[in-house]
Amino acid sequence: MNRRTRILVPALVLVALVAVAGCKKKQPPAPPPAATAPAATAPTAQITATPSSISAGDQVELSWKTTDASDISIEGLGTVPSTGVKTVTPTVSTTYHLIARGEGGTADATARVVVSAPPAVAVPTNTMSAEEEFKANVQDIFFDYDAYDIRSDAEGTLSHDASYLASHPNIKIVIGGYCDERGSSEYNLALGQNRADAAKNALVSAGVAASRIRVISYGKEKPFCTESTESCWQQNRRAGFSMDQ
Amino acid sequence: MKFHSRLLAPALFTFASLLSVPLMAQDWVRTGSNLGNERIRLAAADFKPTSADPQTPALKAVFDATLYSDLGNAGIFDLVSKSFAPQAMPGSPQEINLAQWSADPVNAAMVAFGSLSTANGRLLVYGWLFDTRNTANPQVLGKQYNEAATQDMARTVAHRFADEIIYRLGGGINGIAETKIYFISSRTGSKEIWAMDYDGENQHPVTHLGSISISPRVSPDNSRIAFASLGREGWAIRMYSLELGRMVSFPGGSTGGANQSPAWTADGNRIAFSSSRSGDPEIWIVDANGSNPHRITYFKGPDVSPTWNPKTNAQLAWVSGRTGLPQIYIMDQDGSNVHRMTDGGYAVSPSWSPNGQFLTFSWNRKYGPGAPGGQDIYVMDIASMRWLQLTHDAGSNDFPSWAPDGRHIVFQRQLGSQTDIWSMLADGTEQHQLTRSGNNSMPNWSWK
Numbered sequence: 001m002n003r004r005t006r007i008l009v010p011a012l013v014l015v016a017l018v019a020v021a022g023c024k025k026k027q028p029p030a031p032p033p034a035a036t037a038p039a040a041t042a043p044t045a046q047i048t049a050t051p052s053s054i055s056a057g058d059q060v061e062l063s064w065k066t067t068d069a070s071d072i073s074i075e076g077l078g079t080v081p082s083t084g085v086k087t088v089t090p091t092v093s094t095t096y097h098l099i100a101r102g103e104g105g106t107a108d109a110t111a112r113v114v115v116s117a118p119p120a121v122a123v124p125t126n127t128m129s130a131e132e133e134f135k136a137n138v139q140d141i142f143f144d145y146d147a148y149d150i151r152s153d154a155e156g157t158l159s160h161d162a163s164y165l166a167s168h169p170n171i172k173i174v175i176g177g178y179c180d181e182r183g184s185s186e187y188n189l190a191l192g193q194n195r196a197d198a199a200k201n202a203l204v205s206a207g208v209a210a211s212r213i214r215v216i217s218y219g220k221e222k223p224f225c226t227e228s229t230e231s232c233w234q235q236n237r238r239a240g241f242s243m244d245q
Numbered sequence: 246m247k248f249h250s251r252l253l254a255p256a257l258f259t260f261a262s263l264l265s266v267p268l269m270a271q272d273w274v275r276t277g278s279n280l281g282n283e284r285i286r287l288a289a290a291d292f293k294p295t296s297a298d299p300q301t302p303a304l305k306a307v308f309d310a311t312l313y314s315d316l317g318n319a320g321i322f323d324l325v326s327k328s329f330a331p332q333a334m335p336g337s338p339q340e341i342n343l344a345q346w347s348a349d350p351v352n353a354a355m356v357a358f359g360s361l362s363t364a365n366g367r368l369l370v371y372g373w374l375f376d377t378r379n380t381a382n383p384q385v386l387g388k389q390y391n392e393a394a395t396q397d398m399a400r401t402v403a404h405r406f407a408d409e410i411i412y413r414l415g416g417g418i419n420g421i422a423e424t425k426i427y428f429i430s431s432r433t434g435s436k437e438i439w440a441m442d443y444d445g446e447n448q449h450p451v452t453h454l455g456s457i458s459i460s461p462r463v464s465p466d467n468s469r470i471a472f473a474s475l476g477r478e479g480w481a482i483r484m485y486s487l488e489l490g491r492m493v494s495f496p497g498g499s500t501g502g503a504n505q506s507p508a509w510t511a512d513g514n515r516i517a518f519s520s521s522r523s524g525d526p527e528i529w530i531v532d533a534n535g536s537n538p539h540r541i542t543y544f545k546g547p548d549v550s551p552t553w554n555p556k557t558n559a560q561l562a563w564v565s566g567r568t569g570l571p572q573i574y575i576m577d578q579d580g581s582n583v584h585r586m587t588d589g590g591y592a593v594s595p596s597w598s599p600n601g602q603f604l605t606f607s608w609n610r611k612y613g614p615g616a617p618g619g620q621d622i623y624v625m626d627i628a629s630m631r632w633l634q635l636t637h638d639a640g641s642n643d644f645p646s647w648a649p650d651g652r653h654i655v656f657q658r659q660l661g662s663q664t665d666i667w668s669m670l671a672d673g674t675e676q677h678q679l680t681r682s683g684n685n686s687m688p689n690w691s692w693k
Contacts (some may be wrong), residue, residue, distance in 0.1 A: 065478050144572055183620075184593035184607060184643050185459060185687070186506045187564055188569050189473075189480065190519060190526035190547030193503040197524060216479045217503045217521075221436075226662075 039102035043069035047098040049111035054090075060113050062086045062096055069100035069107070090115050093129045134171065134243050137164040141199060143237045145180075148194035150202055158199070159229065162206035172244035175199050177217040178224065180233035187220055192217035199239035214244055272538065274624055275635050277602050278651050278671035280320050285414055288325040288346055288353035289313050292370070293336030296362035304368055305361050311400045311536040312357070314444060315407030315422040320652045320670045320678075321415045325353050336360035337382065338373060347377035354378065355385065357410055368394040372406045386413055411650075421648045425691045426655055427451070427461040427470060428666050432683025438472055438485065443648070443668070443690070444562030452485055452492075460506050464533070465513045465692040469493070473505035473518075481504045482518055486536070495535040509533075511692070513557035517541075517563075519549040528563055530578065539637065541580035547571065550594055556601030562586070564593050573676060574604050575627070586625060596646045596654075598671075605635075605645040605654055605671075622656050625672060642657030647671075648690045655679075655688040 047064040054060055066072050075081045075097040077086070088096075095112045095185035112127065119213045128136070138161045150158065165171060177196030178190040196215040204210050224240075225232040275281060291309045294301050317324045329350045335341035335358045345380070346356045359372035374386035388406055392398040401423070408420030430439040433450060438461045441448040451456055454596050457475040464471070470485045482498025482505070498504050502521035509516055513533060520529045525538060526547045531538040542548045544567040551563040562575045573586040573595050586592075588608040597604055604627060609620040620641040625632040636642045640660040647654055648668075655668045664684045669676040 146566070183591060184550075184564075184571075186519070186550045187566070187593050188461075188546060189503055189505055190521070191566070192477075193521045193526055194547060195522065197502075214478070215502065216475075218475075221459075221475070245611045 001050045040102065041068045042104040043067060043102040043107045043108040045069070045072075045098050045100040045107040047074075047096060047109045047111045049096060052112065053114045053116070056091050056115050057089065059087050060090055062111065064098050064109075066098070066100040066107070068104055069102040071101040072099070075099050088113075111240075118206055130171075131243060134164075134241075137161070138173070138241045140238045140240045142234060143195055143239070145233075145237065146183075146191070147163045148191060149196050150198055157200075158202045159181040159206060161172070162203050162208055165203065165208045165212070166206075172212045172214070174216060174242050174244045176240040177215070177219070178222070178236050178238050178240060179220045179228070180236040181220050181223060181228065182233065183220075185221070189217050189219035189221075192219045195237075195239050199241075212244075259592040271436040273626060273631065274588055274603075274672045277600070277626065278598070278624075279418055279600075279651050279671065280672060281416075282671060283341055284321060284323040286325065286352055286354045287316060287322040287410075287414070288330065288356040289316050289327075289358060290358035291327070291328055291334055292359050292372075293334045293340075294362065295336055295360045296364055300362065300363040300394050302310040303395065304363060304394060307396050308361055308370065308403045311403035312407055315420070316357070316410065318422075318444065318460040318597075318675075319407070319411045319415065319420060320675065323409070325351050336598055337371070338375070341375065343375060343377045343380055343383060346375075346391060352449060353416065355410075357406075359406075363394045366394050366404065368392050370402050370406070372409075374410050385672070386410065397447075400442075415650075417594075418650050418652075419693070421650050421653060421690075424649060424693065425463070425467075426666065426668075426679070426688050427463050428657075428680070428685055428688040429459055429461065430680070430683050430685045432685075438470060441666075441679065441686070443653075445666075445677075448680065448682075451487075454492075458483075460687055460689075462507050462509055463487075463691050464509050464690050465511055467691055467693065471495070471507035471509065471518075473507065479503055482507050482516070482531075497531040497535040497538040506550045507559075508520075508551045508553055510553050512558055515558075517551035517553060517561055519551070528561070528580075541576070541578065542581070552595050552604075553599045554597050554601050555599055562595040562597055562604050562606075573604065573625075575604075585629070586630060591620070594644045597645050597651055599651045602628070603671075605647060607643040607645065607656075622654065622669075622673075624654075633673070635669065635671075636676070637673075639676075644687045646688055646690045649692050653690070655690050657686045657688060 047068045050061050065152050067085045071227050072082055090113050093114045095110050097110050099108045120231055139157050175196045177192030179192050200213050224235050275540050280490045289312055294305050316322055331345040346353045356377055357374050362369050370390040372388045375383040376385050390402040392402055404422035406423045413421030424443045425440050427440050429436050435455050436457045438451040439459055440451050459473050461470050461472040468488050473480050473482045478501040480503045482495055484493050484495040486493045500522040503593045504520045507516050507518040515530055517530050519526050525545055526549050527540050528542040528551050529538050529540050530577055547566040549564050551561045554560040557592045559578050564571045565574050570591050571593050574583055576583045590608055592606055592608045595604045595606040604625045608618055621634055621636040622642045623632050623634050624647045639656045642656055645654045645656040652671055654671050657664055664686050665678055666680045666685045666688045667676055667678050
């Protein structure tokens with residue numbers, strides 16, 4: 001029994017890991033659902049963005065076409081006519097999501113515009129922006145109440161964070177130290193500094209150069225959530241990682 | 246023997262604290278904070294208008310209300326209700342009938358009265374303070390003020406006359422009617438430094454930095470405000486000149502990491518603050534021009550919120566998390582003679598009283614995950630370590646700051662999601678809300 005659980009747990013973890021990893025490669029949404037009432041014709045939707053890769057500040061022409069739809073919208077742009085052309089100036093990589101609803105069902109289509117920083121940095125070959133990839137790979141760590149020592153459940157996260165940073169030596173990071181809403185602002189600012197410094201020291205011990213890391217305590221000045229519940233407090237007691245721009 | 250004393254000591258302590266703290270506490274605080282136990286019965290007459298100028302009624306209304314409010318706020322008077330005042334409005338020593346003021350129902354030991362007029366854009370005020378029982382030689386005070394005829398100056402003149410009375414009848418301690426309170430307000434969208442009069446009037450922003458600024462501490466000569474502000478490299482101690490109306494450089498305050506919670510010595514020569522430049526938040530001392538920073542604490546864990554003993558400029562109280570939850574400690578300025586003052590809970594934000602005798606601080610004695618209990622303002626007598634709780638069952642209270650008269654404390658109170666500035670007497674009575682717009686926190690009472 002005991003032995004079986006021992007085998008079972010790693011196996012389950014492996015399955016979970018594969019499942020999580022599988023999630024990252026997000027497939028574009030499935031084509032419009034086929035199952036509709038026989039009476040109405042299913043709507044169709046098409047959208048293109050030209051060009052699909054720009055530098056920040058450049059314009060992109062969106063052009064779309066739908067049929068058999070009464071309610072057409074593009075996420076972030078609101079309701080639009082059934083066919084049209086619109087010029088947009090995205091500042092970050094954006095996926096334009098066209099949704100066409102009609103009596104015969106719903107259809108959607110997407111067009112992605114990859115925006116690179118003005119001094120033409122090489123456009124990443126994958127579909128994820130560097131920021132998104134960073135967020136998916138370098139995860140925050142959490143702390144106990146009024147404590148700043150690295151919890152055992154954070155050690156795995158930190159070593160994963162460190163190995164991602166080791167394989168991306170050009171990324172610089174900011175570690176923010178955060179506290180829950182309870183207690184005093186000045187004391188929490190010092191506690192947040194201790195938390196951020198503890199996370200920095202752990203990364204440095206794992207081989208990340210200290211010169212790549214900037215540390216800022218936010219104390220309770222920039223809460224992630226504001227409910228007075230233990231689950232919110234726990235989310236606020238953290239060292240948060242972000243890319244240093 | 247050993248067994249006995251172990252049992253006996255806590256028992257005795259419990260017994261003593263039950264007996265002495267709730268019953269006697271009010272008295273030692275009242276005595277030590279110059280509030281006294283006997284209040285002087287004082288009447289403040291409405292001043293007599295002695296000109297037909299159209300400005301007079303409005304300025305007289307401001308003056309009368311401000312004088313009455315200042316004397317009531319002083320904390321040392323049993324102020325006669327205006328409804329008891331005699332019909333006649335005395336405008337000069339010749340016009341006052343002292344018997345009317347010493348008899349029932351007024352029963353005043355002292356009466357303040359005078360006249361107010363405006364002419365050609367000037368405000369002229371004559372004020373007197375008379376001892377009603379010394380009919381042969383009743384004058385205690387006679388003052389004359391000649392200022393621009395504005396609402397601001399009508400308030401200022403009332404503050405000055407009130408402070409003269411308070412100084413004369415309150416044991417030679419200066420009144421606080423002309424002092425300011427600096428605080429943090431988010432009402433413009435970012436946390437900036439604001440200022441107001443001691444009674445909550447005249448609230449206005451001081452800084453416009455657009456960042457997050459906290460912990461304003463005004464210099465003893467009212468010329469500068471030290472505070473902490475968030476920048477790209479973390480928190481820096483920054484300096485705003487009230488004389489120049491702009492930021493001035495403070496080189497020792499920005500090193501990356503968290504530099505915060507500045508505290509002036511009473512002579513204005515040095516500033517203690519918390520800095521993590523060594524890799525851990527410790528207490529540092531720097532000259533007032535930002536040079537010569539040196540470290541005085543050496544314990545792992547947060548060390549923040551220093552406050553100097555203003556009597557000696559040689560001891561500090563501060564907050565340390567070296568044993569877990571934050572506690573109040575005191576030490577000498579070289580870091581020696583460390584004493585822990587609080588015996589548990591969560592104790593933060595000390596402010597040292599002007600006479601050197603007390604600390605006021607914020608304390609949650611039942612702090613812990615899920616534990617009930619409030620964060621309240623306390624006063625502790627440093628020599629005996631006896632304490633008194635000043636706020637009860639009213640929100641979460643923090644950042645108490647002594648007024649220069651030692652009789653008043655200003656603090657922040659959070660009720661729900663709303664935080665405001667309140668003031669009270671140092672025995673916890675007469676709590677008044679001073680701010681009512683936006684979120685307001687971290688008050689600091691000016692030194693004069």
